[in-house]
Structure formats: structure tokens, C-alpha cells
Amino acid sequence: MLTVGALTHRELAARLAGPGLFLRTGPFTNCIRSNISYLVDGVAQMYGQYAIDESGFADFHVQFRQPGGWRRWFRPQVRFDHDGLTPFEPLPVDQAFPMLEWMLNYCVSSRAHGYLIIHAAVVEKNGHAVILPAPPGSGKSTLCAALVSRGWRLLSDELTLIGLDDQQLTPLPRPVSLKNASIPIMQAYAPSASFTRSATDTAKGTVAHMRAPDVSVERAAEPARAAWVVFPRYQADAPVTIDPITPARAFMRVAENAFNFSLTGERGFHALGQVMDGCTSFDFTYSKLDEAIALFDNLRVAPR
Amino acid sequence: MTPGQQLAHRGWQDEFVVYNNLSGDTHLIDGDTLALLTQLRLAPATVGSLTQALGAGLPPDDLAALPDTLDAMLDSLQHLYLVEPC
Numbered sequence: 212m213l214t215v216g217a218l219t220h221r222e223l224a225a226r227l228a229g230p231g232l233f234l235r236t237g238p239f240t241n242c243i244r245s246n247i248s249y250l251v252d253g254v255a256q257m258y259g260q261y262a263i264d265e266s267g268f269a270d271f272h273v274q275f276r277q278p279g280g281w282r283r284w285f286r287p288q289v290r291f292d293h294d295g296l297t298p299f300e301p302l303p304v305d306q307a308f309p310m311l312e313w314m315l316n317y318c319v320s321s322r323a324h325g326y327l328i329i330h331a332a333v334v335e336k337n338g339h340a341v342i343l344p345a346p347p348g349s350g351k352s353t354l355c356a357a358l359v360s361r362g363w364r365l366l367s368d369e370l371t372l373i374g375l376d377d378q379q380l381t382p383l384p385r386p387v388s389l390k391n392a393s394i395p396i397m398q399a400y401a402p403s404a405s406f407t408r409s410a411t412d413t414a415k416g417t418v419a420h421m422r423a424p425d426v427s428v429e430r431a432a433e434p435a436r437a438a439w440v441v442f443p444r445y446q447a448d449a450p451v452t453i454d455p456i457t458p459a460r461a462f463m464r465v466a467e468n469a470f471n472f473s474l475t476g477e478r479g480f481h482a483l484g485q486v487m488d489g490c491t492s493f494d495f496t497y498s499k500l501d502e503a504i505a506l507f508d509n510l511r512v513a514p515r
Numbered sequence: 516m517t518p519g520q521q522l523a524h525r526g527w528q529d530e531f532v533v534y535n536n537l538s539g540d541t542h543l544i545d546g547d548t549l550a551l552l553t554q555l556r557l558a559p560a561t562v563g564s565l566t567q568a569l570g571a572g573l574p575p576d577d578l579a580a581l582p583d584t585l586d587a588m589l590d591s592l593q594h595l596y597l598v599e600p601c
Contacts, residue, residue: 457527457528457530458530459526459527459530459531459532460530462525462541462543463532463541466541473539473540476536476539477534477536480523480532480534480541481525484525484532487527488525
């Protein structure tokens with residue numbers, strides 16, 4: 212199996228600038244094309260352990276390029292093309308790697324309707340997965356990054372993929388997105404992990420990505436079953452608290468965080484219902500990562 | 516019941532989620548509301564006949580208040596496009 216890391220930097224840049232890098236992430240193959248050095252560097256740093264699909268087929272075709280004109284000399288930008296369309300405004304060129312991550316999320320959330328897709332992190336340990344749906348600013352990605360740096364398997368930090376027929380959670384391990392204060396926190400908490408350079412002044416503030424643990428990427432073909440749905444909320448100086456949520460109320464809150472709940476219709480409704488049948492749900496407030504992880508490590512699966 | 520409504524639902528304890536296949540919306544309802552919807556799925560009904568069907572075993576005071584309660588519940592369900600007047 213050819214991996215990104217087996218290519219020299221020059222070979223990687225040539226693929227990206229030429230026919231495209233056919234990058235395998237979870238169940239998807241992405242054909243990525245770009246000649247932007249920020250993006251080449253980010254892919255080399257964050258995706259070294261990922262397989263290159265050599266079949267020639269890709270689920271998503273994305274291209275990141277610098278528009279021409281005088282502007283490129285003063286305020287260079289990156290433009291995103293997806294299947295020949297340009298759905299978003301260009302961004303400053305030093306945001307090319309975050310843009311790649313956001314656009315890969317966009318491709319999945321707007322196209323992969325064979326799954327019920329929840330805006331949620333999902334991690335697994337001992338065969339039992341925790342779904343962490345939460346709005347931006349809740350500390351979801353920070354908590355996710357901390358958990359995977361302490362032995363939990365990363366399935367995804369952004370997109371929980373629920374099989375419509377089997378309700379299994381399909382892994383889509385990719386770099387964990389960190390914002391603002393969570394960047395130095397995680398750099399201190401997981402000093403052996405690899406982080407991209409920080410991109411400042413993005414729509415989300417300062418953004419950096421943490422490389423997914425190798426073991427999570429190696430196990431990307433192993434689905435998991437959800438055992439808990441946890442709605443995390445970071446609150447400065449707060450003690451760890453958990454407040455149970457009834458399954459029906461948790462169902463509604465998870466559905467609110469779904470990208471395609473209406474689109475999947477009754478199949479999505481029943482798939483989520485069956486997930487909730489097997490889950491215990493609660494609100495979770497924390498301020499200290501060690502306390503949060505200790506609680507997660509002591510979660511017990513409810514008898515069914 | 517609005518024609519074509521399938522009333523797909525799932526429940527845990529006394530809380531239920533119901534999928535409106537006509538609007539694509541999902542609603543959180545209690546057991547009493549599900550009982551009302553289930554009764555209406557059998558056939559269109561008046562508040563009087565619903566009171567008879569659903570009020571069995573209620574204490575007299577609760578039974579007397581049931582028509583007003585049903586009116587309010589039906590009004591709410593109509594706003595959710597789950598039921599409609601006929």
C-alpha cells in the first residue's frame with residue numbers, strides 16, 4: 212500500500228500539481244489538486260500515514276488554486292473548485308490547508324447521503340463509541356483531541372457517519388481542527404503530537420490542526436457501535452458534572468446537529484432511533500482535561 | 516389525521532419522537548399525544564368521540580376537563596401539520 216509519507220516532498224508536490232493526489236480518508240477517496248506550497252506542506256505533515264488510492268477513481272474532486280491578476284502579488288488567495296464549480300469565496304493563501312479540511316468536510320456533508328451525518332466528534336475505546344455533538348465553542352474538538360491523545364480511537368472530530376441500514380459508525384479519521392486558545396492548550400497537553408502552523412484571521416479565528424494518531428488511521432476500516440451520546444460544554448473553572456438526558460430529548464438534539472436528517476427521511480429517523488436505543492446520553496460540563504478524560508475512562512455501558 | 520401521514524414514531528418511557536413524512540419534521544411528544552394521534556389514525560373523530568375513547572377510567576373532574584384539553588392538543592397538532600379539520 213502506497214502512503215503519502217512514502218513520497219518525497221517533490222513527488223507529492225508533483226502529484227498535487229499534476230494528475231491529483233488520490234487520498235484515501237475513511238470510506239472516501241479524494242482527488243486533490245493544488246500547486247500551493249502551504250497546502251503541500253500541510254498534506255505532507257498531516258497525511259503521511261494515509262493510503263494513496265491508485266485505482267484512478269475518486270468520490271470527490273477538489274482543486275485549490277491561486278487566482279491570477281495583479282491581486283496575487285499583494286494579497287495572494289486560494290480558490291476552491293469542486294467538480295468544476297466554485298461554491299465559496301477565495302481565502303488568503305496561507306489558509307489553504309484549513310480550507311482543504313473545511314472543503315473535504317463540505318464534500319462529505321453535502322454528498323455522502325448513504326449515511327446519516329451528524330456534526331459531532333466521535334471516539335471509541337474497547338469497542339464502545341462516544342458521540343460528541345456540540346455547537347462551535349463548546350470545547351468539542353479540544354476534548355476530542357485530548358481523548359485521542361490518551362488512548363481513545365479517533366473516528367472523526369467533525370462528522371459522525373451513521374450507517375442507514377446497520378447503524379454502525381464509519382470512521383473518518385482526519386486531522387483534528389483546533390481553534391484559538393485550544394491550540395496552545397493541546398500543544399502542551401500532547402507535546403508529542405504534530406500540529407500544523409497556525410493560520411490567523413480565518414473566519415473561525417486562529418486555526419491549527421493536530422495530526423490524527425497513526426493507530427486511528429490504521430483502523431479506519433473498523434466501524435464501531437455508539438454507547439453514549441455526550442453533549443460537552445467547556446466552562447472555565449467548572450467542576451466535572453454530568454446530567455442525564457432522556458433518549459427522546461437526546462434524539463431531538465442529535466437530529467438538530469445532523470446535516471442531512473431531512474434528506475434521509477424516515478430511514479434517517481429510524482437509524483438515529485436505533486442508535487439512541489443503544490445509548491446513554493448526558494450533558495457534560497468540564498474545565499480540566501484530565502478530569503474529563505478520567506470520567507470518560509470510567510464510563511460503563513448500560514445493560515440493555 | 517392528515518392524509519398520507521404515516522405516523523412513524525419511536526418511544527422511550529413516556530416520551531416519543533414522531534416523524535412527519537409529509538413535512539419532513541420530527542416532533543417530541545408525550546404519551547397522551549401519541550395516544551390521541553393513534554386514535555385519529557383509526558378514523559376521523561369529533562372531540563366528543565375522542566373524549567369517549569380516551570377518557571375511559573379518568574376521574575370525573577379530569578374527564579370533564581378532557582374536551583378542552585383535547586381541543587388544545589388538536590390545535591397544536593394542526594400547527595404541526597399532523598392533523599387537519601374535516
